[in-house]
Amino acid sequence: MFALMIGASYAAVPLYELFCQVTGFGGTTQRAEAASETVIDRMITIRFDGNVNAALPWQxxxxxxxxxxxxxxxxQLAYxxxxxxxGPTVGTSVFNVTPFEAGVYFNKIQCFCFTEQRLEAGESVEMPVVFFVDPDMDKDPNLRHVKEITLSYTFFPAEAPVKPVAARSEDRTAADRL
Incomplete structure (x- = not known):
């Protein structure tokens, strides 16, 4: 059962990515090539959340x-x-935006999601996100009441844990004699 759970956690990221791309589910955001040309007076607060699957030893x-x-x-903000x-580990992240209906208006210009990130033992890295909220959200009658959007990322293991290099055969033979 444990092995099944670990296997499911490795498969979760690519399956979730595919599902969101096909359905637009879960507050899937838009990808923008450039910043918005229009800025309006309506202010919006973006709340940032970061999570790690228990199988990945990261903060x-x-x-x-x-x-x-x-x-x-x-x-722009960095995680x-x-x-x-x-030892080294590799993770990849998925994200969502809430309220889900706001995802279509949340545009990311730069993001680290769905990209494998390798970190050496004890290594810390900054991962920037560059974004804007499309001013057309102000015209959406279903979102006029929204004053806050949450962008949440969760990191999962991207591959099997990195294994140490095996000892040379002559070293193993000598160790077996001890």
């Missing part, structure tokens, strides 16, 4: 919990990931 957090900006204004294992 992961946003450098700030919230940022408030005008719709259409470009924002910090630290490998707390004794």
């Amino acid at each position: 992961f957090r946003p450098e700030h919990r919230t940022v408030t900006l005008a719709m259409g204004e470009t924002g 910090v990931a630290t490998n707390i294992a004794d």
